[in-house]
Amino acid sequence: MLAAVLVLAASTAGAAPPGGDRQAALLYLLRQDCGSCHGATMGGGLAPPLLPHSLAETPDDALIAAILDGRPGTPMPPWRFEISPDEAAWMVRQLKGGLAE
Numbered sequence: 001m002l003a004a005v006l007v008l009a010a011s012t013a014g015a016a017p018p019g020g021d022r023q024a025a026l027l028y029l030l031r032q033d034c035g036s037c038h039g040a041t042m043g044g045g046l047a048p049p050l051l052p053h054s055l056a057e058t059p060d061d062a063l064i065a066a067i068l069d070g071r072p073g074t075p076m077p078p079w080r081f082e083i084s085p086d087e088a089a090w091m092v093r094q095l096k097g098g099l100a101e
């Protein structure tokens, strides 16, 4: 009973980092969908690179906002309907850490 309440609380608050399956799905999304513009290894292509040294100067909040809301006037689309704010924050940490292979 207590476990069920905790799970419910975590999912409604949305504060939990993504679980293992979701992490794998987000990494797949990064390489496939994001990679179609940013390059499969995030080295850039149609869109700028998302490598640690390219992102180091940009605050996490700005990167998270770019993922959630896109960059209006550029090809960067919003992902808010597929990616939660916590998931976007997790993705930014992965990108800044260099996407552990």
Ligand code: HEC
Pocket (backbone or CB within 6 Å): 029, 030, 033, 034, 035, 036, 037, 038, 046, 047, 048, 050, 054, 055, 058, 063, 064, 066, 067, 071, 074, 075, 076, 077, 079, 091
């Ligand atoms: C249709 C092409 C396209 C796709 C798909 C795409 N992006 Fe982008 N993205 C761009 C472009 C173009 C920019 C540069 C926008 C600008 O000029 O500010 C950008 C910018 C960004 C930035 C800001 C980089 C910075 O240095 O400020 C981040 C972070 C980012 N994208 C992450 C993602 C993620 C994560 C995904 C997948 C969920 C994704 N993008 C999918 C085109 C794309």
